[in-house]
Amino acid sequence: MPDIELEEAPALFRGMLRDIVSCSDYQEVCRKLGLVPASPDVDRIEHLLSHTRIEEFNRVASDAFRHADVAALVLYRLSRIHDEDDADSEVERQMFQAISRTAVATVVAHLLEKGRLGVCDV
Template sequence: MPDIETEAPAIFRGMLRDVVACSDYAEVCQLLGLVPAGPDVDEIEHYQSHVRIEEFLPVAAEALSHADVAATVLYRLTRMGECEEEGDERSQAMFHFVTRTACTAVIAHLLHKGILEIGDES
């Protein structure tokens, strides 16, 4: 388990890198009020993000299909007792986007740290 006080900022930046397009990263950091890393650290973090996403690709289809199921479960849980309304498609799409994004970032980080390993199904 990460030492939240020392590792949280780096984990946050790494996950942000993994979910925001490279071309938008600096602007998003500015909008969030984050102090940007220096050029050398920025280059390393950018590279590491690409490595993490590459490591995630072999399990992406399976992970994202499970994320979609989780999104549907969470969406329905948050809507219990409410009538279905017109325009719910946008809310459902947001649940799917957020869940897929979170699953991708978490799994990519855990794979990269060696906490998770891709097993042989044979």
């Protein structure tokens, strides 16, 4: 697995955080996480880039989320493989789904932005 360039990590972290957290909560969440705030000019650019990434992701969202949901189910079942209790927990399943969808959306959006993934309109 390739390492993230140290210089890229803070910007990548902020970008992914911005894609995950609502715009209205972003600054407060950054403060709570102890992140150094971007300058107002950089903040405006990062905000615009986030919206652009999400719009691009929306073109593939339905397919990506279908795959994320299957991955979530696989991970959920693997996490319970040694449980004696056979009862499913709908709350846990939904948590796995939310985490999986969030991770897939953020990663795919960033890869699309970098040109590492292409979207074909067929």
